[in-house]
Amino acid sequence: MNIDLSRRSFLKLAGAGVAVTSLGALGFGDAEAAEAAHVRPFKLASTTETRNTCPYCSVACGIILYSDGDVKAGETARITHIEGDADHPTNHGTLCPKGAALKDFVNAETRLTMPRLRRAGSDTFEEISWDEALDKVARAMKDDRDANFVAKNAAGTTVNRWLTTGFLAASAATNETAWLTYKVVRSMGLLGFDNQARV
Numbered sequence: 001m002n003i004d005l006s007r008r009s010f011l012k013l014a015g016a017g018v019a020v021t022s023l024g025a026l027g028f029g030d031a032e033a034a035e036a037a038h039v040r041p042f043k044l045a046s047t048t049e050t051r052n053t054c055p056y057c058s059v060a061c062g063i064i065l066y067s068d069g070d071v072k073a074g075e076t077a078r079i080t081h082i083e084g085d086a087d088h089p090t091n092h093g094t095l096c097p098k099g100a101a102l103k104d105f106v107n108a109e110t111r112l113t114m115p116r117l118r119r120a121g122s123d124t125f126e127e128i129s130w131d132e133a134l135d136k137v138a139r140a141m142k143d144d145r146d147a148n149f150v151a152k153n154a155a156g157t158t159v160n161r162w163l164t165t166g167f168l169a170a171s172a173a174t175n176e177t178a179w180l181t182y183k184v185v186r187s188m189g190l191l192g193f194d195n196q197a198r199v
C-alpha cells in the first residue's frame with residue numbers, strides 16, 4: 001500500500017513515534033505488557049491449515065482451510081475459516097464472492113456428502129457407499145461399451161469410437177490429473193468428453 005505523506009505529516013508522525021519510544025524508555029514497559037495481555041490471541045493461531053482448490057469454477061483458485069479438531073488424535077476436523085491462498089499463482093490470495101462464501105457451502109446441513117441412488121421403480125433416493133456407486137458406474141460403462149463400441153466404420157476404416165456414453169471432467173483438477181483423465185477417456189474411444197470449465 002502506498003501512503004502519500006507530506007513532509008509536515010511525516011514530521012508529525014515521526015514526532016509521535018519518538019514520543020512513544022521515549023515513554024518506553026522512561027519505564028512504561030509494564031504498562032505495555034499489561035495492554036498486550038488484554039489483546040485476544042489471533043483466533044487462527046491454534047487451527048490446522050490445509051491447502052486446497054476452490055471447487056466452483058475453472059479459475060481453480062487456491063484456498064486455505066482452517067480447522068479445529070486434531071485429526072491425528074482421532075478428533076473430527078471442523079472447518080472454521082476459509083480464505084484465499086496468498087502463495088497461489090492463480091489468485092494470489094483473492095477470492096470472488098462465491099469462493100469467499102465457501103465455508104457456508106462446506107458446512108451446509110443440506111450438502112450431499114454421499115452418493116445417492118434412485119433405484120428403478122422407486123420414487124426416493126437412497127444413500128449408497130462410494131464403492132457401490134463406483135462399481136455401478138463401471139458396470140454400466142462396460143456394458144454400454146461392449147454393446148456399442150464401433151471398431152470400423154461402414155467403409156471398413158478403423159475408427160475405434162464409443163459414441164453412446166459421455167464423460168464430464170472436473171475443472172479443479174491438477175494438470176497431472178487432467179492429463180491422466182484425458183488419456184483414460186480417449187483410450188476407451190469416448191468422443192463425448194467435456195469439462196466443467198465450459199459448463
Ligand code: SF4
Pocket residue numbers: 054055056057058059060061091094095096097098099100
Ligand atoms: S474463488 Fe471464484 S473465481 Fe476462484 S475458483 Fe472459486 S468460484 Fe472460481
